[in-house]
Every structure is written in structure tokens, then in C-alpha cells.
Amino acid sequence: MAQKKKIKQINLIPLINIIFLMLIFFMLAGTITKIDPYKIKIPESIIKNDPLTPFLTIIVKKNGEIFIDSKNRKKELQKKNYVEIIRARKPKEISLKIDSETPSEYFLKILKILENEKIKKVVIETNYIRQ
Amino acid sequence: MKTHNFYQKEEKELISINITPLIDIVFLLLVFFMLATSFIQKSTIEVNLSSGKNVEIENEKNTIVLIINKKGQIYLNKKLINISSIRNEVISIIEKNPKSKILIKSDKKLAVQKVIRLIEEVRLAGTDNIKLVDLEK
Numbered sequence: 001m002a003q004k005k006k007i008k009q010i011n012l013i014p015l016i017n018i019i020f021l022m023l024i025f026f027m028l029a030g031t032i033t034k035i036d037p038y039k040i041k042i043p044e045s046i047i048k049n050d051p052l053t054p055f056l057t058i059i060v061k062k063n064g065e066i067f068i069d070s071k072n073r074k075k076e077l078q079k080k081n082y083v084e085i086i087r088a089r090k091p092k093e094i095s096l097k098i099d100s101e102t103p104s105e106y107f108l109k110i111l112k113i114l115e116n117e118k119i120k121k122v123v124i125e126t127n128y129i130r131q
Numbered sequence: 132m133k134t135h136n137f138y139q140k141e142e143k144e145l146i147s148i149n150i151t152p153l154i155d156i157v158f159l160l161l162v163f164f165m166l167a168t169s170f171i172q173k174s175t176i177e178v179n180l181s182s183g184k185n186v187e188i189e190n191e192k193n194t195i196v197l198i199i200n201k202k203g204q205i206y207l208n209k210k211l212i213n214i215s216s217i218r219n220e221v222i223s224i225i226e227k228n229p230k231s232k233i234l235i236k237s238d239k240k241l242a243v244q245k246v247i248r249l250i251e252e253v254r255l256a257g258t259d260n261i262k263l264v265d266l267e268k
Contacts, residue, residue, distance in 0.1 A: 016154060023161045030168025043244045047251050051173040095175075104246045105239035108265055115180040124247065128174035 038067060043100040045126035052123050056091045058082065060098040064106045069097075086117050093121035176247060179259070193231045195224055197253070198266065201238040203245050214252060221256035233261045 038059050059067040068082045086094070094114060098107055114122055197217075198206040205212050207220055225231050233253050237246045246263070253261055 012150060012154065016150065016157065019154070019157050019161055023157060023164060026161065026164035026168050030164065030170055032167045033169040033171075043247045045174045045176060045247065045251060047174065047176070047254065048172065049175045049177070051175055096178075098243050100242060100244035100247075102243045103239060104237045104241045104243055105265065107243045107246065108237070108263060111178065111180065111263065119180055122178040122180060124176040124178060126174045126176055126247065128172040 038097075040097055040099045041101070042097060043124070043126050044129045046129060046131050048128045051125070052093075052095065054091065054093050054095040054123060056086070056089060057095040057097055057125075058110060060096070060102055060106055060110065062099040062101050064102065066110070083113060083117065086114075086119070091119065093123060094119050095123045095125060097125045176250065176254075193228055194234050195221065195231050196234045196236065197249065198236045199238065199241060199245060199249055200266065201240055203241065205249065214248065217249070217252045218256045221253055221258065225256060225258055231258065231260070233258060235261060235263050236266045237263070238266045 038061060040059060040061065057069040059069055061067075066082055068085055096110065098110075111122065196206075196208055198209075200206075205214060205217065207217065212220060221233070235246070235249060235253070237249075250261060250263075
């Protein structure tokens with residue numbers, strides 16, 4: 001009688017099952033985040049509000065450097081320019097992305113400038129931390 | 132005579148689909164989603180700017196002054212207070228006087244995070260009537 005050749009194979013099906021499950025989990029539970037070119041660590045908040053996507057975002061770095069990020073373009077701007085852009089676009093609301101370690105003097109200065117430019121609503125971006 | 136059994140012959144043949152490319156693709160997708168996704172929930176804080184209504188409120192009767200200094204110490208009407216007890220203190224003040232306004236004076240060098248935390252505690256106490264100024268003012 002001819003001896004049957006035994007084909008030794010590792011059963012990959014359980015592995016594929018686990019990988020598929022993990023893939024589905026990451027696809028459903030997570031949200032794809034944009035790469036932040038400014039590397040800003042936004043403040044933490046204990047109140048959960050829905051994130052908005054206003055037309056104009058002012059980015060304030062730890063050292064007080066200011067950038068403007070609009071929907072269509074990302075461009076480094078001088079401090080004088082950002083006020084001009086706000087004046088030109090006249091947004092009703094502005095999103096403020098400020099580093100959590102920024103001294104509050106920059107924060108207050110920007111709020112003052114926006115107040116002078118008659119911006120009615122400023123939305124500060126935060127990370128929600130469940131307590 | 133030997134009969135040809137078609138089905139018996141088929142059973143003996145090992146037909147296997149090569150699943151290695153599938154695993155490769157799934158692995159790639161998994162790695163992509165693991166790296167690109169974030170579980171941090173985004174939130175926002177709304178600040179309503181009182182344009183053109185920048186009135187000096189510190190000396191007003193109904194104003195609650197909250198001072199936060201360089202070290203992060205908080206003073207409620209010149210009394211040192213813990214961040215965790217601010218909410219209850221503000222609630223009790225607002226219950227007595229619903230027209231109360233909050234004036235937050237923060238040190239210039241203090242990190243924004245601490246100011247935002249203070250704003251949130253006041254908001255959770257149930258008031259939106261908040262004014263932010265420099266400590267030096």
C-alpha cells in the first residue's frame with residue numbers, strides 16, 4: 001500500500017479571524033486623524049461638546065507663534081497678516097487651536113483682537129477627558 | 132470491469148486557495164488603521180465675545196472675582212480655594228444672586244490649560260457670564 005503523503009500546514013484561519021476582528025474594531029471604533037503639522041498639544045476638557053469645523057482656524061503655538069489654517073490652504077503667516085485675513089473674510093465664528101502650555105497672555109491677546117474685529121463666537125478646540 | 136467514480140476521484144484532490152496575499156493586504160490595512168486612528172474624543176469650548184460691550188465689571192456689585200496666579204492657586208473673592216470646590220462655591224453664590232458675573236483674572240505666564248479648566252468649572256456651575264482679564268489689570 002502506498003503511504004499517504006502528509007502535508008504539514010499551519011492552520012492560518014484563526015489568525016485571519018483575529019486580524020479581521022482587529023481590523024473591523026479599528027475601522028469602527030477609531031477616527032482617522034489628520035497629521036498636525038504644527039504639533040500642538042491642545043488643552044484637555046471635562047465638558048463634552050460636539051466638535052465644529054469653522055472656516056477659519058487660528059493656531060497658537062507654545063511660544064506664541066500664530067498661524068492661520070483655512071479649509072483650502074495652509075500657510076504660515078505673520079502676526080499682522082492674520083488680522084488682515086480675518087478682516088477680509090469676516091467669519092462669524094473662529095476656531096482657536098492653542099497649545100495647552102501657551103502662556104495665557106497670548107490667549108487673552110488673541111481674544112482681545114478677535115473682540116475688536118467683532119467676531120462674536122470663538123471655539124477653542126480641546127480633547128475630551130472623561131472623569 | 133472497473134467503473135469510473137468521478138466523485139470519489141475529486142475528493143482525493145486537494146484544492147486550496149492561496150490566502151497569503153489576502154493576509155498581506157489585511158495586515159497592511161490593520162497597520163494603517165492602527166497608526167492612523169485615534170481614540171481621543173474631540174471637544175470644544177465656546178467663548179462668546181461681547182463685542183463692543185467691554186464694560187468694566189470688576190467694581191460692580193454682582194461680580195465674583197476669581198484670581199488664578201502663576202502657581203495655579205485660585206482665589207475666590209480673595210479667599211484661597213481648591214479647584215474641586217469652585218463649582219459648589221459658585222453654585223451657592225449664583226443661587227443667592229442669579230445676576231452674578233464672573234471675572235477671571237489669570238497670570239500672564241500661566242498655562243492656558245489651567246485657565247480653561249477654571250472656565251469649565253465655572254460653566255459647570257451653571258453660568259456663562261464670564262469675563263477674562265489679565266491679573267495685572
